[in-house]
Amino acid sequence: MVLQSSFKNCLQLSCILRTPKAGFRDAANGGLIIQSLSNDVYHNLAVEDWIHDHMNLENRQVLFLWRNSPAVVIGRHQNPWQECNLKLMRQKNIKLARRRSGGGTVYHDLGNINLTFFTTRKKYERMENLKLVVKALKALRPQLNIHVTDRYDILLDRQYKISGTAAKLGRTTAYHHCTLLCNADKFVLSDVLKSPYKGLKSNATPSVPASVKNLFEEDPSLTCEMLLDAIAEEYAMQHQIDHHITLINPTDETVLPGINNKSKELQTWEWIYGKTPKFSVSTCFNMVYKDSVLDVKVDMDVKHGRIETCNIDLPEQWLPPALCSELVKSLSGSKFCPTETTALSSTLLRMCPQDDELHSKWNLLCENMTMLM
Amino acid sequence: MAAVTALRSGCRTAGRLVCAHHVRSCSSIRFVKSKYVCVFDKSAFKFSRQQRLFRTSAVSCGQIVQFKLSDIGEGITEVTVKEWYIKEGDSVSQFDSICEVQSDKASVTITSRYDGIIRKLHYNLDEIAYVGKPLVDIEIDASKGVAPEEDVVETPAMSHEEHTHQEIKGHKTLATPAVRRLAMENNIKLSEVVGTGKDNRILKEDILNYLAKQTGAILPPSPKAEIIPPLPKSETVPTAPKDKARKIPVPVSRPVVFSGKDKTEPITGFHKAMVKTMSAALKIPHFGYCDEIDLTQLVQLREEMKPLAQIRGIKLSFMPFFIKAASLGLLQYPILNASLDESCQNVTYKASHNIGVAMDTEQGLIVPNVKNVQVCSIFEIASELNRLQALGSAGQLGTNDLTGGTFTLSNIGTIGGTYAKPVILPPEVAIGALGKIQILPRFNGKGEVFKAQIMNVSWSADHRIIDGATMARFSNLWKSYLENPASMLLDLK
Numbered sequence: 001m002v003l004q005s006s007f008k009n010c011l012q013l014s015c016i017l018r019t020p021k022a023g024f025r026d027a028a029n030g031g032l033i034i035q036s037l038s039n040d041v042y043h044n045l046a047v048e049d050w051i052h053d054h055m056n057l058e059n060r061q062v063l064f065l066w067r068n069s070p071a072v073v074i075g076r077h078q079n080p081w082q083e084c085n086l087k088l089m090r091q092k093n094i095k096l097a098r099r100r101s102g103g104g105t106v107y108h109d110l111g112n113i114n115l116t117f118f119t120t121r122k123k124y125e126r127m128e129n130l131k132l133v134v135k136a137l138k139a140l141r142p143q144l145n146i147h148v149t150d151r152y153d154i155l156l157d158r159q160y161k162i163s164g165t166a167a168k169l170g171r172t173t174a175y176h177h178c179t180l181l182c183n184a185d186k187f188v189l190s191d192v193l194k195s196p197y198k199g200l201k202s203n204a205t206p207s208v209p210a211s212v213k214n215l216f217e218e219d220p221s222l223t224c225e226m227l228l229d230a231i232a233e234e235y236a237m238q239h240q241i242d243h244h245i246t247l248i249n250p251t252d253e254t255v256l257p258g259i260n261n262k263s264k265e266l267q268t269w270e271w272i273y274g275k276t277p278k279f280s281v282s283t284c285f286n287m288v289y290k291d292s293v294l295d296v297k298v299d300m301d302v303k304h305g306r307i308e309t310c311n312i313d314l315p316e317q318w319l320p321p322a323l324c325s326e327l328v329k330s331l332s333g334s335k336f337c338p339t340e341t342t343a344l345s346s347t348l349l350r351m352c353p354q355d356d357e358l359h360s361k362w363n364l365l366c367e368n369m370t371m372l373m
Numbered sequence: 374m375a376a377v378t379a380l381r382s383g384c385r386t387a388g389r390l391v392c393a394h395h396v397r398s399c400s401s402i403r404f405v406k407s408k409y410v411c412v413f414d415k416s417a418f419k420f421s422r423q424q425r426l427f428r429t430s431a432v433s434c435g436q437i438v439q440f441k442l443s444d445i446g447e448g449i450t451e452v453t454v455k456e457w458y459i460k461e462g463d464s465v466s467q468f469d470s471i472c473e474v475q476s477d478k479a480s481v482t483i484t485s486r487y488d489g490i491i492r493k494l495h496y497n498l499d500e501i502a503y504v505g506k507p508l509v510d511i512e513i514d515a516s517k518g519v520a521p522e523e524d525v526v527e528t529p530a531m532s533h534e535e536h537t538h539q540e541i542k543g544h545k546t547l548a549t550p551a552v553r554r555l556a557m558e559n560n561i562k563l564s565e566v567v568g569t570g571k572d573n574r575i576l577k578e579d580i581l582n583y584l585a586k587q588t589g590a591i592l593p594p595s596p597k598a599e600i601i602p603p604l605p606k607s608e609t610v611p612t613a614p615k616d617k618a619r620k621i622p623v624p625v626s627r628p629v630v631f632s633g634k635d636k637t638e639p640i641t642g643f644h645k646a647m648v649k650t651m652s653a654a655l656k657i658p659h660f661g662y663c664d665e666i667d668l669t670q671l672v673q674l675r676e677e678m679k680p681l682a683q684i685r686g687i688k689l690s691f692m693p694f695f696i697k698a699a700s701l702g703l704l705q706y707p708i709l710n711a712s713l714d715e716s717c718q719n720v721t722y723k724a725s726h727n728i729g730v731a732m733d734t735e736q737g738l739i740v741p742n743v744k745n746v747q748v749c750s751i752f753e754i755a756s757e758l759n760r761l762q763a764l765g766s767a768g769q770l771g772t773n774d775l776t777g778g779t780f781t782l783s784n785i786g787t788i789g790g791t792y793a794k795p796v797i798l799p800p801e802v803a804i805g806a807l808g809k810i811q812i813l814p815r816f817n818g819k820g821e822v823f824k825a826q827i828m829n830v831s832w833s834a835d836h837r838i839i840d841g842a843t844m845a846r847f848s849n850l851w852k853s854y855l856e857n858p859a860s861m862l863l864d865l866k
Contacts (some may be wrong), residue, residue, distance in 0.1 A: 075480070076473065103478035166480075169445065170484075341642075343737075
């Protein structure tokens with residue numbers, strides 16, 4: 001590691017190396033490579049927001065390296081119900097996050113690495129970044145048959161997607177981030193990215209499904225650390241900076257003032273679900289009650305994640321019509337959320353006549369309704 | 374003093390002298406002089422700024438400018454409009470976010486170049502917008518003029534939030550998000566900047582002036598993270614108003630104005646259902662009965678039982694004991710586990726003791742119940758409680774867990790409080806609220822003072838079918854089980 005000769009640069013660089021609390025905003029001109037100490041998807045997305053909002057990228061560019069514990073990340077304008085199996089994710093405790101960049105849905109776990117390239121808006125250039133990644137991988141393992149498509153994917157053997165891309169442009173800064181599959185759990189990935197919800201109609205950005213493969217399958221000696229290191233080295237070379245990775249703690253307010261508010265915002269229901277573009281649900285399901293099978297038809301309009309209008313078509317007189325309309329009225333304005341619906345329906349039941357049969361019918365209907373969410 | 378007054382009156386006429394509130398102590402003439410020079414232009418600027426502000430508060434009918442969609446880069450010519458942050462008639466400031474557009478996996482935040490009022494949106498949601506073509510029409514304030522293309526100050530894209538308040542050491546500092554970012558980028562504490570806007574609001578000019586005062590230019594943030602002013606901190610800007618009040622005979626005390634806005638939200642979903650339930654509960658004639666329980670023996674018993682339960686993988690609290698004792702009491706006084714029909718004609722004595730436990734979750738107050746406590750052991754109740762608590766915090770309680778309750782206990786004491794006035798949850802007829810366990814001095818049988826673990830209980834019951842005596846006897850029985858836990862053994866099935 002050779003420190004640059006100019007005194008000014010020397011001082012600034014040493015500032016970072018010795019006093020991380022001084023803030024890495026004063027990086028040496030040219031570039032800065034940072035890596036997150038956290039595996040929390042919300043904290044890491046918050047770091048992206050923070051750099052995008054607060055760093056002056058006129059004279060330097062930043063590469064941010066991060067990995068997350070199991071999470072599904074949807075694009076800014078996507079519909080989570082359309083993109084993934086929310087029920088399964090709740091069971092497996094897999095988090096759902098909405099990022100601020102566009103693009104499609106991805107599954108992250110510790111076998112996947114994320115790279116974010118920060119530049120000024122003028123220097124925004126996705127192809128260059130991806131070529132850098134390919135160059136780094138080929139330097140590491142020359143036998144890898146990888147190339148960048150015009151859709152900004154990286155394909156292995158011209159078939160399997162190993163990396164997807166998304167970008168966010170602000171007024172003066174921009175970032176381009178991409179994933180890279182090293183050793184992710186492909187089975188969980190395919191289960192979780194398959195939506196079980198039927199009858200959804202939406203203008204949200206749809207994801208384009210693709211066959212994926214891990215680089216580990218091509219060469220079992222590869223690890224995430226090796227890939228991160230290779231990419232950092234290539235970036236350092238191209239930007240003529242030291243191959244030094246600054247570690248940052250995404251919860252440290254002294255280095256990143258205001259970061260915790262950003263990660264909190266990313267975790268709110270209003271952001272994750274409420275930002276879903278308007279969509280409608282038009283579906284039917286069967287209910288088995290005692291010895292009969294009933295057909296139920298449901299139509300709902302959902303805006304900002306809340307049920308705007310709701311219509312439930314039940315066989316006549318199966319439930320007293322007054323009760324049915326009470327349920328529909330209560331659902332209007334309510335969050336399109338199973339927890340909310342369950343709490344709502346069980347509270348409403350307290351107002352119903354105390355009839356065991358009525359109660360079990362009501363519970364059956366409400367359980368089926370929550371299955372749609 | 375006289376010198377200062379003279380200066381001030383001079384200020385008005387000449388318009389170029391130092392504004393009085395920047396004069397420091399008169400004793401150090403040299404001091405005043407240096408400040409005089411330093412602040413010279415700033416105050417003039419401020420003065421004209423105030424004049425400008427005054428003018429802009431009048432109704433503006435300025436020119437309509439077509440704000441065109443700027444180049445996205447990478448040769449992109451068209452994008453899809455995905456979200457509007459403003460609507461026609463909204464006022465925007467420079468750098469406020471206008472909309473979010475998407476092009477080929479890139480999401481772009483378009484920010485306003487002007488201050489003004491939005492007069493027209495050229496596209497609807499999901500329509501294709503073209504680079505170089507008008508995106509919105511903005512009516513610009515005539516007096517302000519059109520902002521330059523390249524901005525000296527880099528402030529990033531912002532959300533469309535209203536002016537937010539920031540609590541800094543107890544003082545509310547008003548500043549728009551754009552101004553706030555500028556301050557943060559330059560390591561300036563807003564509490565140290567004097568706001569010249571309405572209600573002491575801090576404007577962009579104030580930040581620029583503060584910076585100009587310190588360094589003469591806008592520099593990137595220094596590692597020291599503090600811009601050292603030429604004067605020691607205690608004498609900088611925050612003391613200015615105090616100085617002003619002391620030196621200037623003319624009263625300039627501004628009344629403290631709180632400009633927060635009321636926020637109205639509709640009541641929806643679960644909360645709407647709660648409104649209905651509680652309104653119905655109001656129709657029940659409640660009466661209350663309270664008592665204190667000496668839990669000294671129970672506390673000791675639980676300490677002994679806790680590790681045994683832990684080995685079996687269950688966390689043991691006091692609730693399983695309270696619940697089981699209640700069930701034993703309900704066996705003797707089944708009217709408390711009953712339900713009155715709507716017409717108040719019939720009472721249904723429920724066979725199962727499904728005892729509800731009030732839980733505070735993200736949704737609000739949820740009451741899952743433990744089914745058939747009459748046939749459960751304390752350990753079984755404890756493990757069921759563990760399951761319900763885990764589901765409750767994950768927001769995954771099912772309808773079966775949340776319905777069918779016949780009697781409720783609310784352990785509000787875990788949060789705090791002693792006596793309460795709980796509200797009965799229909800269709801039940803009774804409820805108990807448990808306060809916190811306190812260590813208090815009490816007299817024992819021998820007249821000696823000892824340390825007792827005291828908890829208060831507050832019962833509410835439906836007076837239409839339950840009378841005070843029944844409630845009191847039930848409570849006494851429940852109390853005796855808990856004060857002497859061994860007595861439960863006699864009645865356990």
